[in-house]
Amino acid sequence: MYWLSGGFVFRRVVSPFHRLDPRVKLLVSIEFFVLSLLVPTVPAIALILFAILLVSAVAKSLRRIGRTIAFSGFFAAFIFAVNFLFGLGLFNAILYSFRFLAIISSTSLFFVTTSPDELEQIMKWMRVPRDVVFAFVTAVRFIPVVMLDAFQIMDAQKSRGLEFEKGNVVKRVRNMVPILIPLVVNSVIRSGELAEAMESRAYGSTPKPTSLYVMRMRWYDVAVALAGLLLLFVLTLYIYHFVSFGV
Amino acid sequence: MSAAASRLDQKRPIASVEGLSFRYPDSQKPAVKDVSLEIGEGEIVLLAGPSGCGKSTLLRCLNGLIPHMYPGNYSGSVSVGGLKVAETPMSTLSQSVGLLFQNPENQIFMFSVERDVAFGLQNLSVPREEMRSRVDEAMRLLGVSDLALRAPHELSDGQKQRAALAGVMAMRPKLIILDEPTSLLDPKTALEVVSLIERLNRELGITFIVVEHRLELLIPIADRLVVMDGGSKVMDGHPRDVLADPRVEGYGVSVPPVSRLYNALVKDGVRLPKVPKTPEEMAEELNAL
Amino acid sequence: MAIVGENGAGKTTLVRHANGLLKPTKGTVLVDGVDTRETTTATLSRKVGIAFQNPDHQLFSDSVENEVSFALRNFGFPQELISKRLDWALNFFGLEQYRKSSPLVLSGGEKKRLTLACILAWDPEVVVLDEPTVGQDSLQKEKLAQVFRMLQSTGKTIVIVSHDVEFLWPIQPRLLVMSGGKLVADGEISRIMEDRELLEGARVTQPQLLRLYSGLKSRPASPFLDVADARTWVGRGAG
Numbered sequence: 054m055y056w057l058s059g060g061f062v063f064r065r066v067v068s069p070f071h072r073l074d075p076r077v078k079l080l081v082s083i084e085f086f087v088l089s090l091l092v093p094t095v096p097a098i099a100l101i102l103f104a105i106l107l108v109s110a111v112a113k114s115l116r117r118i119g120r121t122i123a124f125s126g127f128f129a130a131f132i133f134a135v136n137f138l139f140g141l142g143l144f145n146a147i148l149y150s151f152r153f154l155a156i157i158s159s160t161s162l163f164f165v166t167t168s169p170d171e172l173e174q175i176m177k178w179m180r181v182p183r184d185v186v187f188a189f190v191t192a193v194r195f196i197p198v199v200m201l202d203a204f205q206i207m208d209a210q211k212s213r214g215l216e217f218e219k220g221n222v223v224k225r226v227r228n229m230v231p232i233l234i235p236l237v238v239n240s241v242i243r244s245g246e247l248a249e250a251m252e253s254r255a256y257g258s259t260p261k262p263t264s265l266y267v268m269r270m271r272w273y274d275v276a277v278a279l280a281g282l283l284l285l286f287v288l289t290l291y292i293y294h295f296v297s298f299g300v
Numbered sequence: 301m302s303a304a305a306s307r308l309d310q311k312r313p314i315a316s317v318e319g320l321s322f323r324y325p326d327s328q329k330p331a332v333k334d335v336s337l338e339i340g341e342g343e344i345v346l347l348a349g350p351s352g353c354g355k356s357t358l359l360r361c362l363n364g365l366i367p368h369m370y371p372g373n374y375s376g377s378v379s380v381g382g383l384k385v386a387e388t389p390m391s392t393l394s395q396s397v398g399l400l401f402q403n404p405e406n407q408i409f410m411f412s413v414e415r416d417v418a419f420g421l422q423n424l425s426v427p428r429e430e431m432r433s434r435v436d437e438a439m440r441l442l443g444v445s446d447l448a449l450r451a452p453h454e455l456s457d458g459q460k461q462r463a464a465l466a467g468v469m470a471m472r473p474k475l476i477i478l479d480e481p482t483s484l485l486d487p488k489t490a491l492e493v494v495s496l497i498e499r500l501n502r503e504l505g506i507t508f509i510v511v512e513h514r515l516e517l518l519i520p521i522a523d524r525l526v527v528m529d530g531g532s533k534v535m536d537g538h539p540r541d542v543l544a545d546p547r548v549e550g551y552g553v554s555v556p557p558v559s560r561l562y563n564a565l566v567k568d569g570v571r572l573p574k575v576p577k578t579p580e581e582m583a584e585e586l587n588a589l
Numbered sequence: 590m591a592i593v594g595e596n597g598a599g600k601t602t603l604v605r606h607a608n609g610l611l612k613p614t615k616g617t618v619l620v621d622g623v624d625t626r627e628t629t630t631a632t633l634s635r636k637v638g639i640a641f642q643n644p645d646h647q648l649f650s651d652s653v654e655n656e657v658s659f660a661l662r663n664f665g666f667p668q669e670l671i672s673k674r675l676d677w678a679l680n681f682f683g684l685e686q687y688r689k690s691s692p693l694v695l696s697g698g699e700k701k702r703l704t705l706a707c708i709l710a711w712d713p714e715v716v717v718l719d720e721p722t723v724g725q726d727s728l729q730k731e732k733l734a735q736v737f738r739m740l741q742s743t744g745k746t747i748v749i750v751s752h753d754v755e756f757l758w759p760i761q762p763r764l765l766v767m768s769g770g771k772l773v774a775d776g777e778i779s780r781i782m783e784d785r786e787l788l789e790g791a792r793v794t795q796p797q798l799l800r801l802y803s804g805l806k807s808r809p810a811s812p813f814l815d816v817a818d819a820r821t822w823v824g825r826g827a828g
């Protein structure tokens with residue numbers, strides 16, 4: 054729960070990285086993502102992880118990304134264990150687990166530094182249909198609300214003697230029912246109210262609504278984008294060369 | 301004194317309901333039965349009645365959700381700002397009449413206040429510069445300009461209320477309907493909302509229809525009190541007159557203690573010169589006796 | 590006892606300590622001599638029943654009778670006792686005709702009564718009502734006031750968290766005022782409500798009858814508790 058809310062929720066911070074055009078932020082994260090899948094050696098993946106942490110520091114989000122990595126450590130260790138036990142070798146085991154961490158942290162970096170408004174703009178730019186964009190943004194906007202609802206429901210049911218910690222797996226699953234049903238019912242009621250409010254503010258009048266914000270690439274956006282692409286290109290060539298000639 | 305009372309000339313009706321009846325498709329009884337009502341421009345109208353009396357249905361008939369979003373058995377006519385509601389699309393109607401629902405949480409869709417205030421304008425394809433100035437204006441009027449970039453879950457109840465109202469105001473409607481705006485607020489915040497309504501009415505001439513159970517909050521600023529019961533309009537007049545009418549207590553409306561006292565005293569033969577709107581007024585009158 | 594204060598003053602937070610939903614970071618909370626940190630919410634709830642504000646955050650069963658027996662089953666009541674308590678609760682709250690209906694189809698006022706029925710079914714010694722009158726119209730409030738009077742007569746300890754001063758005034762409870770997370774007043778409601786400065790600071794309003802009383806030049810020794818009180822006094826004065 055905390056891992057999710059810490060690592061993938063946007064936080065408003067002033068930093069050079071945050072100031073970048075959202076498309077460039079997306080590009081940087083994709084670059085890290087792709088690189089981590091391509092590199093074949095442990096030192097290289099370690100370097101990439103380091104680079105991600107460096108950029109996180111520039112984005113003043115080091116602690117957040119660090120925490121994401123820490124919480125994902127569990128899964129990473131699991132990946133390591135499975136690979137090692139299946140005889141794929143120590144280096145590969147480390148490589149794959151580090152790769153996992155790099156993928157998670159580069160994704161986390163993107164979501165922590167990009168606001169839902171910016172996500173909306175990216176989706177519009179990618180020509181995602183109006184309704185899908187709206188559904189996505191509204192869903193993100195209501196995450197904290199639904200979470201609060203869930204806690205209040207849990208409080209109410211705990212006060213009626215419901216105990217979460219006790220019981221076997223079957224019992225615990227059954228104990229979720231008094232939480233899930235009110236949550237779902239409330240969400241349905243909420244959707245109805247949202248629909249009325251949307252209609253009342255003319256939603257759907259046009260397939261192409263105008264926008265309050267506009268994305269504009271500035272010189273530093275172009276610079277970062279070009280630098281990133283160049284690096285990716287060079288490294289891909291190097292890896293290709295490296296892999297072709299083996300070690 | 302409201303904008304309406306200070307007008308010297310006859311009030312033009314901004315909304316008129318004639319013989320309106322509406323029955324939801326899966327229901328036997330009509331929710332609204334033969335209701336006729338005229339709202340003058342600049343009035344502040346208080347609409348009261350017990351749960352199930354048809355208030356919510358009437359509001360939705362005024363802003364167009366009925367019949368556009370909720371079709372059903374519809375007869376009679378409703379017009380707002382000269383437009384026939386049943387024949388005008390919501391996109392046009394929303395620029396004449398705005399409806400603020402009870403729970404501000406479920407009317408704020410976007411991640412930041414200013415982005416949400418712009419919501420309606422985006423749907424109307426308003427160009428960016430104009431949108432920017434209208435959003436800024438609406439936020440300024442509602443006193444939420446410094447909350448422009450805040451996320452809704454970071455706002456207090458009162459702030460959410462104002463942010464949602466700003467979103468409605470940005471559409472520049474002449475008539476704004478508020479459905480139980482204070483029910484989830486504490487009394488002090490509720491009073492702030494009331495003075496906000498009064499100010500917007502006075503400065504901009506916006507007509508307000510407010511549905512409210514806590515009558516004592518709105519009575520000081522209302523020009524009219526309309527009571528509904530069982531789908532029909534049963535009382536309609538100046539708040540002082542309606543509250544002085546002993547029938548009002550029988551309609552399941554929360555009559556404020558001071559008004560109940562007035563009516564009880566009348567029964568006892570104690571006649572006060574004026575029907576008091578506030579306890580302070582009543583104290584004055586009693587002191588004078 | 591009533592706890593008043595603006596939204597966010599800490600009323601609900603305070604009350605959640607009564608059954609262990611929240612444990613204190615400093616100081617102790619004792620329920621019947623037991624430190625809440627040493628036991629579970631389920632155990633404490635047996636003695637302290639909290640009726641939360643929003644019925645939609647609680648109702649989930651396929652029938653009203655299952656809804657009311659939910660807590661009783663959790664607390665390990667024997668089946669015979671469950672039936673007895675269920676019958677009593679449905680009767681007391683006028684919900685017998687809905688016994689087999691789904692709780693989700695009840696009206697707002699009925700849902701509110703149902704949540705109270707669920708709590709009273711297990712007969713806690715202390716009943717906490719969190720904003721019982723929010724969103725209720727006058728008929729529903731009347732019914733609630735009736736239920737409340739019946740509760741009072743059982744001699745239970747009742748705590749109402751509310752900002753509805755008009756509802757609280759005739760009851761004349763011991764009043765606790767909260768503001769900014771602190772307790773700023775604790776005592777007689779008539780005395781506290783006359784302190785305008787205190788109320789201003791805590792953003793609490795005065796009930797109408799008290800405002801009327803304060804504005805009168807000649808007045809009885811103590812403020813009017815309800816309309817009938819005031820009416821009698823005026824009658825005597827005018828006559």
